[in-house]
Amino acid sequence: MLKNYLREAGEFHFAELARGISPLTMVSIMRLLLLSIFTLFFSFQSVFSHPLDPLTEEEITLVRNIVLNKYTNTSHTHSFHYVGLDDPDKAIVLKWESSQPNTMDIPRQAFVIARVDGVIHELLIDLKLQHILSDNVHTGNGFPTLTVAEQTQAIALPLKYTPFIESINKRGLNISQVVCCPFTLGWNQCPLRPILNIGLHIRKKPPFGPKQTSYGTFQPEGPGFKVDDHSLSWANWKFHIGYDVRAGVTISLASIYDLEKHKSRRVLYRGYISELFVPYQDLSEEWYYKTFFHAGEYGFGQSMVSLQESQDCPPNAKFFDAYYAGRDGRPEHVPKAFCVFEHYGNILWRHTETGIPDEPIQEVRTEVSLIVRSIVTVGNYDNIIDWEFKPSDSIKLVVSLSGMLEIKAVEYKHNNEIKEEQHGSLVSANSIGVYHDHYFIFHLDFDIDGEENSFVKTDLKTESSRWKILRSGLVDSVDQSRGDDTIDVWTQKNRDIMNKDIVMWYVMGIHHVPWQEDFPIMPLLSAGFELRPTNFFERNPVLKTLSPKHVKWPTTCSKKN
Amino acid sequence: MLKNYLREAGEFHFAELARGISPLTMVSIMRLLLLSIFTLFFSFQSVFSHPLDPLTEEEITLVRNIVLNKYTNTSHTHSFHYVGLDDPDKAIVLKWESSQPNTMDIPRQAFVIARVDGVIHELLIDLKLQHILSDNVHTGNGFPTLTVAEQTQAIALPLKYTPFIESINKRGLNISQVVCCPFTLGWNQCPLRPILNIGLHIRKKPPFGPKQTSYGTFQPEGPGFKVDDHSLSWANWKFHIGYDVRAGVTISLASIYDLEKHKSRRVLYRGYISELFVPYQDLSEEWYYKTFFHAGEYGFGQSMVSLQESQDCPPNAKFFDAYYAGRDGRPEHVPKAFCVFEHYGNILWRHTETGIPDEPIQEVRTEVSLIVRSIVTVGNYDNIIDWEFKPSDSIKLVVSLSGMLEIKAVEYKHNNEIKEEQHGSLVSANSIGVYHDHYFIFHLDFDIDGEENSFVKTDLKTESSRWKILRSGLVDSVDQSRGDDTIDVWTQKNRDIMNKDIVMWYVMGIHHVPWQEDFPIMPLLSAGFELRPTNFFERNPVLKTLSPKHVKWPTTCSKKN
Structure with a gap:
């Protein structure tokens, strides 16, 4: 009213x-x-069903109004670089969760990074009281995450800039043949980057590939998971799926129902990709600065793309929308930002026993797992991120890469013409795919049966350990940062990790030496790891799980259709 | 007649x-x-459609008759340890293949390892002429692959042997509670192995696991592959699937049809698992000798189990039978020994292009791949072996392990009681799962665009190489062998590997530190590698491949069914 x-x-x-x-x-x-x-x-009435729910469309608008209300002078310029939920303390969230159903009054706060007249403000806002709790000016180095609008403007800018158009024409090209990308600069001093070489690809159209046969799938009982807003329960799993403009999909409060102990057991308080670091390895003046922080500089969450039905996710997927604050602070809508689906066809366990005379035993169980998928496109790469939950209580994290290669134009058409180190591979005539890495840093706040966890590094005698921690941060200003607020710095505090509420940052690296088949769009390349329960259960937790039933397609009817 | x-x-x-x-x-x-x-x-008329087809039921019978005919004296004892196709020379096979359709007369020979009165004979038999071409007595060390009958007899023997039954009774157990396994001895001198400890598990029955929802799948156009006996064509792939009693499934003559060059291009002449070496790492007298060669000692092919429909392979799978010679030389039938099916749901490639103002581009292609699956159970482990062929022309090899752990009975119930090194993990009360490795050795005879191939080891500066070659052999007598005919020995010849017809033995190791969740049957654990085309094509070969069409389930009809 x-x-x-x-x-x-x-x-x-x-x-x-x-x-x-x-x-x-x-x-x-x-x-x-x-x-x-x-x-x-x-x-304003904050409506949320879970204290870790991402900010709603209305809440983002409220945040904008509160900030603009403080800086109302018409001469102010504002840009919103981060608007996200400021998580309540873990203790509060756990208390809220354990007292279900509850009417517990829980704080609802937003953390905001905004630039007002070029000054970076970090604001904490109480959404219930509609009140700014703190407003700190960032005085250190670095620049907050680029807004999508800034990136879009940066792309469009040179295409309308006469000296640039002329420089392209001088090279015998038309401006319509040029695509520009917004590169972050790091903390280098050079104000401008020269254009190296320009290559034009008149691409031979490849022929159509082999035909892939059609298929149908169906879940006669419907999906096996239940969704309540952002909370999901499936098989013995329960967890919350959040969204953050910087981190993308976040998984929280993952717990397993232990069928033998008849109780729910906590596993992971919070997990997400805190950073994706992509350094290119060309030392030339035009390339050396290309070391991208996909989350901190470009925003992993705001770079999530709308998923295509039956293509990015299978036909049985359920889709979820997301909202983030645009540069002007208004909510931007990402339809179908992530999806959840059940995956069929793997074997859960099997055994053939031939050791008992005249009593052959053969038991097989097939598996249904649950996948939470999102796809993040920052510049040239599409990163498909799968959180897979298994009935055997492991969590598998798989990242698959596709997309376009970052290309350097060269005069060479064949490998035998190359005399000097090119820091890359000739993937097509005049095109070097530059060597680079993809380091995915996973923030994993384990709460295995509670907060008091220990980190134990097991070095096997004949194999060196594979653990390493790379610098990363959550709310530091990454772009042009000088590394004064990183995990490196935090690690030097050398704090106790025995029976503490510890967080792990797991780094998964893919060193990419490009080749011709990756050009112009590379086929999927996957890497991942699995978090398996280890002496968490007394025995195999799926020993008595039955295979899913397979239903026959109604063939007599399908002819009519 | x-x-x-x-x-x-x-x-x-x-x-x-x-x-x-x-x-x-x-x-x-x-x-x-x-x-x-x-x-x-x-x-006898040898009927085969391809020179690499495995020996037929009739051919196995013929081999038996020819061997028995030579050693007819009634006092002779015979046992057949290996009967398999002796491949025609590569040059002959390639000539045969290139002259299709052909009536080329191609040799058809069997290689046989048989024991006659305890002497090991290696025979080469011409199946067309029904003639023994050579009959060499094996004078070196080692014992040929155990026959299935020998293994079965060895298992049953102690269960009927009074002193053994009494020794079990003395320990307070009944013989019906005991399972015996046939262990190979290696070339150790000890004639007998003592029984260490015996533990009895009164297993708490675990509750039924979470329900897995039912599903339906359908291929309205039928499968996308064509089968002609053992030859298969699918998408741009063509290859032959063979079977060998020792090696299991063999993939031969894999070639890709290059849509741009309009010709078929050879990739892999022959690939199979030549050995699976499983050494246990307990140094005690009762355990140190447990180092199993699953192919050489037990026969990977004869250990293949009959696959269960809709469980081991999905409902759209096509199954193939296999035959091997039993101890008496007669053909043994393995129904549904391996299967072939199309796998849906992965993304083939995708890209979102945001770099062109006001012209967002998003393209996704989903993938159909082809999997050849077999499952080999040697003793306690079930090995699921997948050869996956992709439309992007890579071959992915994945081995997944399930099955029972090899257990050592101990007095300990809790980890804190253990004072000495146990060479394993306490996986349940009184049960140590002993540390061990699974080394899969893949024989890969690449013929990339012909036989003249080179092996180049690329050592990246900041990362050490992961290549290694482990000892293995193809037809040597593995059991009790002393290592005098292995790849180690062959490697020392230091032959040229530039532009030669080279073979690679790739070793994939899984070091297994067992834990409670692996007990009593471990959930699936997978490892694999991918053979990706590298500068084999000019560009991404699936750039113009369309996604498979998804067909909707006829819901109005399905209600009636």
């Missing part, structure tokens, strides 16, 4: 003011009026 | 002789008579 009134009032003012003033001023005045109304009359 | 006559003649003689003589002599005389008839009258 109040809301409707407000809208009408707003529209009224808009109509009144629309006469005789410039559009820019008009909007500013309108904003001023609207905000005053908000502050005075509008009582 | 001749065959029918023969059977009647045989039956006639049998009836005549059946009176008044002992069954054993009777059979011997009958065999003598039958063999004479074979030699005199029977003209």
Whole structure:
């Protein structure tokens, strides 16, 4: 009721003011009026079903209004670089969870990184009280995550800049043949980067590949998982799927129901990709600075793409939307930002026993697992990120890469013409695919049967350990940072990791030496790891799990269809 | 016609002789008579559609008759340890293949390892001429692959041996509670192995695991592959699937049709698992000798189990039978020894292009791959072996392990009671799962665009190489061998590997530190590698491959069913 009134009032003012003033001023005045109304009359009710739910569309709008309300002067320029849930303390979340169903009053706060007149502010906002709890100016090095709008503008800018168009024409090309990418600079001093070489690919169209046969799938009982907003239960698993504009999909409060102990057991408090670091290994002046932090510089969450039905996720998938704050603070909608589906066909366990005379035993169980999938495209690479939950209680994390190679134009057409180190492979005539790595840093806050966990590194005698920790951070300003607030720095504190609430950052690296088959779009390349329960259960937890039933396609009917 | 006559003649003689003589002599005389008839009258026609087809049921019988015919004396004892196709030379096979359709006369020979009166013979038999080409006595160390009958007998023997039954009773157990396994001894001198400890598991029955939801799958156009006996064509792939009693499934003559070059291109002449070496790492007297060669000692092919429909292979699988020679030389039938099926659901490639203002591009292609699956159970482990062929022209080899752990009974119930090194992990009360490795040795005879291939080891600067070669052999006598005919020995010849017809033995190791969840049957653990084309094609070969079409389940009809 109040809301409707407000809208009408707003529209009224808009109509009144629309006469005789410039559009820019008009909007500013309108904003001023609207905000005053908000502050005075509008009582916002935060609606969320779980304390870790991502900020809703309405909450993002509220955050924007609160920030703009503080910096109302029309000369201010604002840009929102991060708007996300400021998690309640773990103790509070756990208390909330254990007291279900509950009416427990739980804080709801947003963390915001915004630039006002070029100054970086880190704000903590109470969404219930609609009040700024703190507003700190970032004085250190670095620049916050680029907004999508900034990236889009940066791409479009040179295409309309006459000196650039002319420089392209001089090289015998038309500006419509050029694609620009927004590169972060790191903390180098050089203000401008030269254009190296430009190559033009007149691509031979390859023939159509082999035909892939059609198929049908069906779940006659429907999916095996239950969704309550962002909370999901499936098989013996329960967890919460969140979303963050910087980190992308977050998995929280993952717990397993132990069928023997008749109780739910906690495993993972929080897991997400905190950073994807992609350093290129060309030492030339035009390339050396290309070391991208996909989360910290470009925003892993805001780079998530809308998933295509039956293509990115199978036909039995359920899709979830996401919202993030755009540069202007308004909510941006990502339809089908991630999906959840059941995956069939693997073997769960099997055994053939031939050791008992005249009593052959053969037992097989097939597996249904649950996959949470999202796809993040930062620049040239598409990263398909799968969290796979298994009935045997392991969590498998698989990242698959596809997309376009980062190419350097060279004069060479054949390998035998190359005399100097090119820091890459000739993937096509005049095209070097530059060597690079993909380091995925997984933030894994384990709570195995509680918070008090220990990290034990097992070095096997004949095999060196594979653990390593790489620098990364969660809310530090990554772009142009000088490394003064990283895990490296935190690690030097050398704090106790026995029976503490510890967090692991697991680094998975893919060293990519490109080759011709990766050009122009590379076929999928996957890497992953599995978190398997180790002496967590007394025995194989799926020993008495039955295979899913296979249903026959109604062939007599299918002819009619 | 001749065959029918023969059977009647045989039956006639049998009836005549059946009176008044002992069954054993009777059979011997009958065999003598039958063999004479074979030699005199029977003209066998070898029927095979491809020179690499495994020996047929009839050919195995013929081999048996030829060998028994040579050693007819009734006092002879015979056992057949290996009967398999002796491959024609590569040059002949390639000539045969390139001259399709052809009536080329190609040799058909069997290689046989048989023991006659305890002496090991290696025979080469011409199946067309029904003639023994060579008969060499093996004078070196080692014992040929155990026959299945020997293994079965060894298992049953102690269960009927009074002193053993009594020794079990003394330990407070009943013989029906004991399972015996046939262990190979290596070339150690100890004639007998003591029994260490005996533990009895009164297993708490675990509760039924979480329900897995049912599903339906369907290929409305049928499968995308075509089978001609053992030859298979699918998508751009063509290859031959063979079977060998020692090696199991063999993949031969794999070639890719290059859509741009409009020709078929050879990739792999022959690939199979030449050995699976499983050394246990307990140094105690009762355990140190447990180092099993699954192919050389137990026969990987004869240990293949019959696959279960919709469990071991999905409902859209096609199954293939296999035959091997039993100890008596007669053909043993393995129904559904391996299967071939199409696998859906992975992403082939994708890209989202945001670099072109106002022209967002998003392209996704899903993948159908082809899997050849067999399952080999040697003793306690089930090895699921997948050869996966991809439309992007890579071959992925994945081995997944399940089955029972090899257990050592100990007095300990809890880890804190253990004071000495146990060479394993306490996986349940009184049960140590002993540390061990699984080394899969893949024989890969690459013929990339022809026989002249080179092996290049690329050592990246910051990463050490992962290549290693382990000792293995193809037809050497493995059991109790002293290592005098191994790849180690062959490698020392230091022959040229530049532009030669080289073979690679790739070793994949899984070091298994067992834990409670592996007990009593371990959930699936997979490892694998992918053979990806590298600068074999000019560009991504699946750039214009379309996604398979997904067909909707006829829901209106399915209700009636």
